[in-house]
Amino acid sequence: MPNYQGVWSLSTQMQNASAWPSPPAAVGIFAGGYSGSATVNVIQEIDIYSAGNATDFGDLSAAKMEMASVASSTRGVFGGGTTDGGTSGVVDVMEYITIANTGNVTDFGNLTTATRLATGMGSSTRGIFNGGFTSSAVNTIEYITIANTGNATDFGDLLGTLSRSSAASSTVRGLIGGGNAGSNVIQYVTIASTGNSTDFGDLTSGRDDLAACSSATRAVFGGGALNGGSKADIIDYVTIASTGNATDFGNLATYTEYLAACSATGIDRGVFGGGLTTSYIDTIQFISIPSTGNATDFGDLLAAEALSITACSDAHGGLA
Secondary structure, eight states: OOOOTTOOOHHHHHHTGGGSOOOOOOEEEEEOOBOSSSBOOEEEEEETTSOOOOEEEEEOSSOOBSOEEEEOSSEEEEEOOBSSSSGGGBOOEEEEEETTSOSOOEEEEEOSSOOBSOEEEEOSSEEEEEOOBSSSBEEEEEEEETTSOSOOEEEEEEEEEEOSOEEEEOSSEEEEEOOTTTOOEEEEEETTSOOOOEEEEEOSSOEESOEEEEOSSEEEEEOOEETTSOBOOEEEEEETTSOSOOEEEEEOSSOOBSOEEEEETTTTEEEEEOOBSSSBOOEEEEEETTSOOOOEEEEEOSSSOOBTOEEEESBOGGGO
16 A cells, blocks of 8 residues: 555544644734723733734733834834823833733833824834924934833934824835824835935825834825814825825724724734724724725724724734
């Protein structure tokens, strides 16, 4: 009888099941936010590959909203924010989690300036924090080496003072889109080198308090508030390697601002969570980044404590 070396019997398959590769997973992290009555310290997680509700991860060192976040494949770092929803509670604190291990944060260091309403992006080694608001909007870009705790270092300057924007990245470029009172500007930096940002192009509609996520090649911007204050369900995108204006992608399930986003390059999925419609929402929805189309329901955050929440993942476009 022939000896089929590559074929396992059912009993052999069961015996060797532990040797089979595990299904892929990508962890999305949502942290902080505002419940409508108070800031919150909750960190929660999702498996971006598998639609479903968020689960508890741990706690921040204090209840905060309006933070920025960056991540490598192993570590997430949260920077800045405000403890009271206003200028008097703004902090320069950075703290981190090990994404594979649930638990509370550990101190990382300090930003160069106490700020809220900044944005975060980066690569597998470097995290970049952009702009923000102290007593007014700032044009600061600063960076950290994610694997090494310590204080942030000056990177360069944005095109102008900027807060309430969004950011996403490939392994080479970081993009910052929107912000202020309905800006349509997209600008970029080269992550591995320091320097000022450069004009990239324009969003399809200017807006602030939007969210962004990315694959290795495409950045997608979702939601926000249009100039004049009305909420947007707009999703638009750019090809990161090529400067130019954004193109329509589709629509979110609802008109939403103050939301957050993260992504997984293994299936090129972008996930948007939380925000404000006519009330604070716990909705999570997702898109397939390579193909245009409307967002689809994913699940729910732990509670509608999602105004000005922040998000990151261990599989975003900057890690491809």
